[in-house]
Amino acid sequence: MQVLAQLIVSGVTVGMIYAVIAFGYQLTFATSKTLNFGQGDALMLGALVGLTTINFLIGLSLGTFAAYLLMLPIVFIFGLIQGSVVEFLGVRQAIKTKSEAGWIMATIALGIIFKNVAENIWGRDALRFPSPLPEASLDVNGVRIQPMEIAIVLGALGLMIAVEIFNRRSIYGKAVVATANDRDAAGLMGIDTRLVITFSYALSSMAAAFAGVLVAPVTLTGATMGAALGLKAFAVAIIGGLSSGIGLIVGGLILGVTENLTGYYISSGYKDVPGLVLLLLVLSLKPAGLFGKTAIKKV
Amino acid sequence: MLQVENLVAGYGKVQVLHGISIAVPQGKLVTLIGSNGAGKTTTLRAVSGMIEPSAGTIRLGGDNITGLPSHRITQRGLAHSPEGRRVFPTQSVTDNLLLGAFPRLTGSRPKGDTGADLEKMFELFPRLKERREQLAGTLSGGEQQMLAMARALMLNPDVLLLDEPSMGLAPKLVEEVFSTIARLKERKTTMLLVEQFAAAALEVADFGYVMENGRISASGPSAQLRNDPAVKAAYLGAAH
Structure with a gap:
């Protein structure tokens, strides 16, 4: 029983990571019906930029926790810029x-380029990322939980909830939803x-x-860390449905x-294997x- | 207020409009009538920037707006209530109305009192008030049409384009739509109305244009068009 609980706890952690990446797929699919297949590489770049930043801040004799918090906005800004570049170079045209397919190749190509660049800057070896929280596990009824695992679940949920609130409450968020609903009509609103x-x-x-x-x-950082995560998150997006927030979490x-x-x-x-079998089942039974x-494409 | 000169536009290689000229004076209601496929909707789409005209000029309040993307044209004060209503189905009635005021809420048009305007819309369309928290996708066709018109009015537009506001509605609701248009006219809203109910449209409008195969075939004060034998025969039926 304890082994099972342990497996579930670590499964939930990695599942939430899948859900956040899949959430990213969902954001662009909603507004443009296109996806960034370099999403895993965006994750990798974010982690490596974060690593360099946090090491620099620790070098300034900041504590790891403070350095981690200060690093976050820099990583956020980097991610925003990186995503805009992908859209501008790969998707807009x-x-x-x-x-129908230009953006698929373009975003995959950009992902490969980003990976190559990362390999040249940070090398090919996996690097250790300083943990902002104590690495000793908490013991909950015999199940070991790392504090960082809790932070992952809370951080992932926090991000998704924040975007949801933005979409519902602010006029700019409503404009995003309107664009997802009907792009032409949104244009007529002056958006x-x-x-x-x-x-x-x-x-x-x-x-x-x-x-x-x-x-x-909780893992290691390196140029190759994104590929598998990006692909599995794509499976999660398909399993959960590209239009459902709850679906992503459940799928993850x-x-x-x-x-x-x-x-x-x-x-x-x-x-x-089981995840991919599930993916195949979902595709054949409930696409x-x-x-x-269910959306049927009208031709 | 709105001047269209020699407008040529179409979809891909198919040219639909072969040089259309229309003038909508300030505070007047102008209607564009004609049979299906004559190019009425395409005219409105070209005017509001949903499709790019290949020739001709469009002026709004003296400014050349030809070829601008639709959001820029909206920001300059032209509202378009499109064919098929096109309300945002997953958003509430109130949110749809607020989105109509997007340029005002985000600083690209004078803000004014959007809250008061929202209340005004609920006064003009009491049905929307009852349903203000409901998702637009769950409204009936008639209610969606009211919402589409109210949403366009939330811009406080200089010119309002209305595309087939009566389409697909029960006769009683068609009457309601036309009485709303008459009320907007009393308030001196500048409007360009595209309608299939030619008789009713000419009844309420100041001026009319008749379209045929992408060209204007007749135009004039609507009273005059109503009595034009050719227009009568083609669009108004024998009863008129």
Whole structure:
């Protein structure tokens, strides 16, 4: 029983990371029906920029916790800029010419370029990220929980709730939702929908960068850390549905927990299989996702 | 207030408008009538920047707005209540109305009192007041039409374009829509109205234009058009 609980706890943590990255996919899909397939690389870049920043701040004899907090806004700003660059270089033209696939290749290409750049700046080795919280685990009825794991869950939920509140309460957030509802009609309201799409890309990469510095202290940081996370988060986005916030969290948790259970009870070699089988099942039985509304593309 | 000269526009390689000229004077209601496919909706779409005109000029209050993107044109004071209502289904009635005032709330148009204007809209369309917290997607067709018109009015526009506000509505609601338009006219709202109910539109309008195959085939004060034998025969039916 304790082993099971332990597996679930770590599954929930990694599941929340998937959910935040998938949330980023959802943000751009809502406004532009396009995705940044370099989302995993946005996470990796965020983590590495965060690493350099936090080490610099610690070098100024700041405590790790204070340095981590000060680092966050810098990583956020970096993510916003990085996402805008992706939209500007890879997506804008494809949307303008109504290209069905141009943005797919363009965002994958940008992701590879970002990875190469990161390898040249930070090297190919995995680097340790200083943990802002004590690394000793708390013992809850025999289940060990790292304080950083709690921070991951709270941080992930916090980010998603903050964006949701922004969308519901502020006029700018309403403009984003309006653009997602009906881009032409939003334009008639005086909303610059192209800017809204750039903004959704910026926010999407910011979410990924945040996920990067959340997960970095419990894993390791490096140029290759993003690829698998980005792909699995994509599976989560499909499983949960690209239109449902709750779907992402549920999808993330399902994938995170089944991975851990399979890894322990069956074989770590099969760790990735159940999630992907679930993905295939969802695609064949409920293509809009577990929580998505069915949308039939009119031709 | 709004002047369209020799407007040419279309979709891709298909040219729909072959040189349209329309003038909408300040405080007047001008209607554009014609059969399906004549190019009425395309005219409005080109005027509000939803499609880019390939030739001609559009002036709003003397400024050339030809080729501007639709959000810029809206910020300059032209509101367009589009064909098919196009309300934002996942947002509440109130939020839809606030989005109509987006340029005012974000500083690209004089703010004025948006709260008071919201109340004014609820006065003009009492049904919307009852449903103010409801999602726009759950409204009936008639209510959505009221919402689309109210949303456009929230801009405090210099010119209001109305595209087929009666489309798909029950006869009783059509009457309601026209009486609302008459009330807006009394308030000196400058309007360009596209309608399939030609007789009712000419009844309420000051001037009319008749469109045929992407060209203006007749125009004049609406009283005059109502008595024009050719217009009568083609659009008004024998009863008139």
